[in-house]
Amino acid sequence: MSATASEPRRKAKKASAMNNIPAGAIDANGVVDNTKAARLRPLPVRLAAHFKHFWPIWVMIAPALCFVALFAYVPMYGLRLAFVDYDPVEGIMGGEWVGLKYFKQFFESPQFLQLMGNTFRISLWTLVMGFIAPIILALLINQIGNLKIKSFVQTITYMPHFISVVVIVSMINIFLNPGSGIIGRFTGDKSLLANADLFTPIYWITEVWQHMGWDCIIYLAALSSVDLALYEAAKIDGAGRLQLIKYVDIPTILPTVGIMLILRMGSVLSVGFEKVFLMQNPMNLPKSNVISVYTYQIGILGNQFSYGTAIGLFNTVINFVFLVVANYISKKASDTSIF
């Protein structure tokens, strides 16, 4: 500890030796406030100092920055399509400026409210349930003492993630098939899929089923960093299993939970296209028609680049706002944030 203690003194000596301390950084007693002094230096000096100290960090993030700049920021001009009338002759850089025309067209579309309602309902259920389930699963798996069983459970729960959407939907159909399906044989002569109100539960339950094992991996990784000394201490205090979960496991994964929650908030208006599209039928359409399917019908089939881009951008902005707000709240409340 002695080395740490002598550190400020050495720094102070060095600083005064430099002899160019701005007046604002010296308090009434003539003691120099180093931080303040550093902040008051001219910009080039500060930059030089910054890079002198932080150049390794810049080197480490440089490749990532370059890739993102090239492959994410360079093509971003494509978003302008949402505000212009796409003109095939002039290409993507041309077209007449129409401002918010396509956004208005979307808001005034007879289906706007239905689409928004369905998208919010389906994605919120999936978001909340899909967020809670992996946490519970991770805590449960962490409770398994036998490493072989633990590994088995982990592998099994992780497998459904790799089943393609097409097959998942086929299985939903087969299982719910009235008369013969493993579930459908108990539900009368109509499929549960014909009941529009059951669309959302069927959707999120299968989503949770498919992805909770995969999503819990990150929490299991976080749990691996738990300080086992904490368990010892808790045990000595007579903690039972529930207490251990409550006072050791949950606090350990809490920062990860926070980050995952913020990230998930950024998908509040995203419902994947393929699964909904494949699960749709005439009977559940009023409850299953979502923005992504509509964009597909309008934009891809109808070849309307500008309209499609505008709807996509609207979606994105809503999602981004949710993420930023969630990030802000989390930062204030728990100092967990992604930026």
Add this chain to the structure above:
Amino acid sequence: MTVRNAAIKVTAITASLAMLGAMAACGNKKEAAVNADGKPIVSVLVVKNTNQAKLADQQWAKDLEADCDCDIEWKEVTDDQWGQQKNPTLASKKIADVSIRAFTPTDTAQYSHLFEDLSQNMDKLSNVKAFFKEKPEAQKLTTDPEGHMYVIASSRGKAYAGSGQHLMINKSWLDKLGLDVPTTWDEFENVLKAFKTQDPNGNGKDDEIPFNIRKLDTGGFGWYSPMLLMNSTGIVTGFNKGPTQQGYYVKNGKVASYLISDEFKSVIKYYNKLISEGLIPADWSTKDADPYYAEQVSGNTGAIFGWSLADFGDYADQYESIPVPSAPGVSADDTVWDLSTNEYENNKLAISASAPNKEAAYKVANLLYSEKYSVQQFGGSFGDTVTDDGNHTYTFDAKKIDQLTNDNQFPGLADRLAGWIPDEVTIKGDDNADDIKKVNDPLEEQRSHADPVKDYIPDYVTPSADDNTTLSNLNTPIMNYVIPQIATWMSDGGVDDGWDSYVQQVKSLGVDQGVEIWQKWYDEYTK
């Protein structure tokens, strides 16, 4: 720790190699217009079915190269890929010199600056000229009102002139129960009842499905839609493609929407009756395609809408196609049938306006439309799967073709050919054509009850890009409202009570505007 350090080094090296590779790739990208032998290079993009073999390896493709004295660079993509690649290639102006089955007349109209106006260069396309002389309707298919043509249609021969959509019924059941082929809805219903109650398959179990229908497509009415029964009422459908998929039809030159017609209502009511009597499975509205097919090949189905008898697998010889029964109050002469055709496709061959070797590109295009290459595109190379018997007669080796198809190695383009099989050509051993002819013949008479122009919006009527957009924006909400509504009525009834407010709602969604647009273009093209 050393293992990890080594791993880091390895990854670092791989990464830098990857970068170098990228740069190298940038560096040597130059497209020469001639190859090493000085022959002009022509790039040909083909959108293939995934069960078709690599074209570049086929003998006919090599012959084609020799005949045009050029170097063909084949680019072969699947539908799946092309669905994603089409728009970016158009927007970035990176289209191949010759594109086969890649662009529809709507695409080429929108991006007309990228394509050659072929109508100006018919002299270089003598085979296409001959094609149009024999089949003027093929020329109409892709010619816009100003006379431009950016893409050429194709024909796979008169054998495929039918719609490919048929009402097929279990004839052996009819015979067993001593019933006649039904000609009216009432008779049809009675037949279905007999199928249900009299155990025609004779296994003692109540497992017959008297009539099986496909679930409604949420985007509109298409292939084998239950709404084919509209033809019973005298409204002609064209469910292969075109405006009747969205409800627009024409009668005596006047366009209307059948979605708000009494005929449509009567079809819904009829279906509701059949469903409530258990003659159609109660879960029809949610049944996926796979279980539907599984039932179809089980031999337990009385009647379906489908392509050909082969749909029934091992039970094919029990079935036959029949004319659609007439609705009450509609005479047999007024009963019609779907007027779609499978003979032509309108998206076959386009030439890039910026092709470096235009002459060679035209030469390739013209050769493809010759009889020699059309037949080979259709069935594979001469001497391999096709024999040229002389005098415009060819024999397909059906067995070999079957085998290759099963191995995903079909040696040609089949129905995707960019060519023309002239009427004078006879092809033996084309199983598909034989199958389809068998089911088409009983319907020919009914098809002739309607006028192909006055009672059917011809396939060559193409609204402008702007109007297409308007139509798409109108039709999406209309269909999203109509389909669930009628599915409910068909299953649970109630059409009488809800009909008036339904009509109001469809009108408020702008169906009249859609009718107006189609009337305008119908008049423009048929005047």
Add this chain to the structure above:
Amino acid sequence: MTSATLTPGKTSADEIPWNPKVRQKKTVVDWIVDIFIVALIVLIVVAIIYPIWFVIISSVSNVDAVNTGKVTFWPVGFSLGGYARVFQDDRIWSGYMNTIIYSVVGTALNMVVTIPAAFGLSRREFKPRRVVLFLFTFTMFFAGGLIPNYLLFDSLGLIDNWLVFILPGAISVWNLIIARSFFETSIPEDLHDAASIDGLGYFGYFFKIVLPLSSAIIAVLALYYFVGHWNDFFTGLVYIQDDGKLPLQNQLRAILLANQSNLTNTGGMDILQQREFANQIKYGVILVSTLPLLVLYPFLQKYFNKGVMIGAVKG
């Protein structure tokens, strides 16, 4: 003190708190909790294992039996025909080869780019990090779309080039954020203080101290990236025309779609057979394409079963 004790911890069954050696007596509440936990795990495992079993038996059953609901617990009309035909197709093998190359090289690049960046951005004293992180996060949401990407890739020569599978996806911001949050919360800050006293710069600290303690997050990230590359079919769909360069997922899709793409237009016996075939391999391809991933997982699992941080900081 001169140096922190930097010994990555070991763990054993003894240290797991509910090991009977450690806790001799269980209260009634503990028993209830135990039973509840076991019951829940069994329930979850059964709910997941059945559909997976269903995929397996369906892949070797008669298609029509599957689709009419006759297959429930055991295969009906057992046949390996679907698998035989998948493996007969040459495209599968070239697809496998390509996928392995793209996944391995791609993941290597991903790790080299992501891990150092995540570490850099986890340093709280590095003030510009919030701006940088914002710039990264922004790209998770706002993207130019297909056409500008296509134009960019075209000008970089990436169209029909295998590097298109590697370079554009070199970094996933989602993974970057996860890794950064791990470094920030799971590596004790004392280690950094100790390291700087020992005269280690950022590089030294990163390579000698942080990386060895981060095997869990490295394993997770490698898994995420690898699976991402493995399952990527969109890139092949959009940017590749030469089918010799297509990865496994695209080849499987092609075989699967062989019947559906033109179902309505050719008809006849061929189509019927194709449909049966495609239906059967629909289940088989899942196993064909994911088996390598299932093998990979237990291998990575051991990295996050350890209490790596034990004894990392003493004194």
